[in-house]
Amino acid sequence: MTYNLLSVQPLDVATVAAALAQCLQVRAQEVDVADETTDQDLRNWDALVLCETARVRGDVATSLDIYIQDSVQPQPAERELASAFAQAAGTAVLFPAEETPPSAYWLATAEGLVTRARLYGSDDEEPRLTIDRVETPVGQLPHVTVARIPEIVRELKIATPLADAFAAHLQRLQPEETSTPGAPAWTARTCLGAWEKLVRQLEAAWAPSGWYPQDLYRERLEARDKLEQVCTQLPENITVLLHNSLDPLDALFAELTVEDTDLLRKELGRLEDAAAEHGWWWNRRPEPLPW
Structure with missing residues (x-):
């Protein structure tokens, strides 16, 4: 060796x-x-x-x-x-x-x-x-x-079993779109992976780093937003597969966070008048904040 x-x-x-x-x-x-x-x-x-x-x-x-x-x-x-x-x-x-x-x-x-x-x-x-x-x-x-x-x-290798299984299904159903940047299938695959990485690291109390960058946290909340948007662009069978992977991650995120009204938005630079443009995950935060 x-x-x-x-x-x-x-x-x-x-x-x-x-x-x-x-x-x-x-x-x-x-x-x-x-x-x-x-x-x-x-x-x-x-x-x-x-x-x-x-x-x-x-x-x-x-x-x-x-x-x-x-x-x-x-x-x-x-x-x-x-x-x-x-x-x-x-x-x-x-x-x-x-x-x-x-x-x-x-x-x-x-x-x-x-x-x-x-x-x-x-x-x-x-x-x-x-x-x-x-x-x-x-x-x-x-x-x-x-x-x-x-x-x-940002570069930590985090296991994403749900996103990996979803990506494998996509590759069989829409191989070309899954590999084409910007395509709905590609967006669904990459954003689900980003969201699962955040949830898994939250579950592990931010191990192995022990903390989480503020800008990366914001990016991964935005990835969750994109998943809502892309659902309207995917065939119904793929949307069902996406939600089968997404629902347990959302439930785990909700379990591991606390309700938040304004602290997280202030920390991440989000204005209150933009609240309607984002999902409920922007109204919950880890306790304590990891940065």
């Missing part, structure tokens, strides 16, 4: 080797670590753990490409290894997040904290890496802005 870690502190070969041996509970001689100066002919290519390190410019000092043989068991998840390595080496360690943006990272500290981070690389021939933001203060990074990272929440 391979792992890609970035250390905030510069690390020499000996420090990396000792930390990996400790984390993976293998003998030190079973760990082979090399840097740019290492003679490749002298390496132990049969070692249980192989690691190549390189110096990096910017807020990150050392990159580590780690390979662990299958015989090393258990094989830790990247988050688990990064956290253990950070504590063993006494450094903050970044590792890639699962979300789409290339800037999305996790950061593990020597104190055991794991938080979100945003990392950018410059366009220089030798890129300079900048940690632009972290969601929790990190002692080794006092200069880095501490703030939430909204694009990560």
Whole structure:
């Protein structure tokens, strides 16, 4: 299994080797670590753990490409290894997040904290890496802005079983319209998916992020509005399928929210005179608000 870690502190070969041996509970001689100066002919290519390190410019000092043989068991998840390595080496360690943006990272500290981070690389021939933001203060990074990272929440992979089942039916009934942006079937499919993501995250108390961006919440209420509008443009059999998926989501949303008269509209920038243009979901809100 391979792992890609970035250390905030510069690390020499000996420090990396000792930390990996400790984390993976293998003998030190079973760990082979090399840097740019290492003679490749002298390496132990049969070692249980192989690691190549390189110096990096910017807020990150050392990159580590780690390979662990299958015989090393258990094989830790990247988050688990990064956290253990950070504590063993006494450094903050970044590792890639699962979300789409290339800037999305996790950061593990020597104190055991794991938080979100945003990392950018410059366009220089030798890129300079900048940690632009972290969601929790990190002692080794006092200069880095501490703030939430909204694009990560937008890209979270949220299970949407009802929307997926509806999309599968649509694909069989109207394959061309289902794939055509702007078509009623496409709108129904995408908006139902957006609505289910909101309801599922509300049900999970906003896990795994623990919060929800205000603009994304507004977008997904608007997606629910569009579902009402598109129902008049769909054949009756598809409208029935849509409501079969929509009704349990609406019921769950109503169960998990409280009645609201004006707080949510003010928070989302909605004027009271526009109330008639939106559905009842604009008159209910999570308690407390997630942003």
